[in-house]
Amino acid sequence: MLSLEKNNGPRPKCFFTSSVLPSFVNHEQIPNKKKPFSTISGQAFSHTLDVVLSRGDENSLQEHFSAEGGTLQYARVHMKLSEVIEGDFFNQYIKTGNILMLSEGRPGIDHVFSLSEGVLRLEVDKATFERMGLDGSVIPSEGRKHVKARYSIELNLRLPSMVRGKKGFERIIWAFKNVLNQTATWLFYDLGGATDGTGPIAAHHPEIKSVKPEYKSIGAVQVPPFPEDLQQYDHEIATELLEWLSLATSSSPRIQQDDEIDPYLSRYEAPKTSDTTDSNLQDLVRLRWHGFVTPSFVRQIFLEAMKASGDSWFTFHATAFDGKAFTFLQNKHHTMTWEYVD
Numbered sequence: 001m002l003s004l005e006k007n008n009g010p011r012p013k014c015f016f017t018s019s020v021l022p023s024f025v026n027h028e029q030i031p032n033k034k035k036p037f038s039t040i041s042g043q044a045f046s047h048t049l050d051v052v053l054s055r056g057d058e059n060s061l062q063e064h065f066s067a068e069g070g071t072l073q074y075a076r077v078h079m080k081l082s083e084v085i086e087g088d089f090f091n092q093y094i095k096t097g098n099i100l101m102l103s104e105g106r107p108g109i110d111h112v113f114s115l116s117e118g119v120l121r122l123e124v125d126k127a128t129f130e131r132m133g134l135d136g137s138v139i140p141s142e143g144r145k146h147v148k149a150r151y152s153i154e155l156n157l158r159l160p161s162m163v164r165g166k167k168g169f170e171r172i173i174w175a176f177k178n179v180l181n182q183t184a185t186w187l188f189y190d191l192g193g194a195t196d197g198t199g200p201i202a203a204h205h206p207e208i209k210s211v212k213p214e215y216k217s218i219g220a221v222q223v224p225p226f227p228e229d230l231q232q233y234d235h236e237i238a239t240e241l242l243e244w245l246s247l248a249t250s251s252s253p254r255i256q257q258d259d260e261i262d263p264y265l266s267r268y269e270a271p272k273t274s275d276t277t278d279s280n281l282q283d284l285v286r287l288r289w290h291g292f293v294t295p296s297f298v299r300q301i302f303l304e305a306m307k308a309s310g311d312s313w314f315t316f317h318a319t320a321f322d323g324k325a326f327t328f329l330q331n332k333h334h335t336m337t338w339e340y341v342d
Contacts, residue, residue: 015339016238018230036335039326044116045102046293046318050249053314058285061308073195074292075188075206082176088200094157098192104185107322118158132175187292211291218284220257224271226331240271242338249317
């Protein structure tokens with residue numbers, strides 16, 4: 001199984017940005033270079049997607065889903081690295097197609113491989129790196145003591161030189177045949193084709209995974225007043241909002257109306273803004289997908305949630321396998337984005 005464990009590295013940083021979306025977003029021409037869509041595209045491998053919204057908007061979101069629109073589907077397959085770069089799999093999925101693949105393993109500890117936009121990334125230890133004979137770079141340890149050196153190798157498999165007979169490609173084939181020659185478990189998703197296991201992937205007997213959202217009632221919650229426009233320098237308000245959104249996403253009883261915890265244990269209070277001090281009592285619901293969550297799926301759910309919520313609000317949270325994450329607060333056309341980076 002792919003590990004969801006956290007490492008013991010330094011605490012991540014969090015960056016806040018504020019943006020405004022147009023009243024209508026063309027699904028055929030999504031502005032992927034603008035936030036929040038650039039943030040979605042920048043996190044290729046997520047394992048959990050959470051959406052929190054009011055119960056009425058949740059019912060509307062269900063209506064927006066098509067028969068399979070809210071279902072996350074991907075494949076789990078056992079393959080060697082050498083099998084990734086040969087035959088129809090290589091030609092159809094990488095040279096002319098577009099797939100996402102992520103291997104099992106714990107970053108910083110095990111060998112970990114990923115494939116996105118035709119670029120194969122390998123994270124290996126020093127001994128393996130030296131045996132492979134491929135160009136790479138050391139992964140910074142950020143001053144951590146007693147951490148063995150790790151190396152990163154990036155191979156753009158879409159380059160014209162990545163064909164049999166070329167010296168550089170033959171070196172890659174040798175390294176995959178003689179050094180990294182173990183079978184690994186991969187998560188697989190075809191961005192441009194079917195997700196039912198047909199095509200070249202069928203030769204490797206994939207296990208198809210279908211994940212429907214888990215619905216959890218958070219209950220009656222005093223929702224704080226969200227600002228219509230939050231500036232980049234309003235750090236205190238941005239921090240308080242993020243704390244509340246995190247508690248809502250985790251379904252914490254601290255934000256529920258009937259919470260009666262002893263103030264000696266918790267003195268948490270919902271944030272207040274300069275606009276108003278009044279809170280709004282709402283019945284909230286959380287939808288959660290847990291699996292191989294791709295940017296295209298996150299983008300689809302985000303756009304559907306925008307339709308369902310209308311002038312209301314909702315919050316998005318996606319967590320990646322490498323520990324990165326992002327949180328959105330969509331309030332009418334105003335988007336607030338928090339990005340956690342290493």
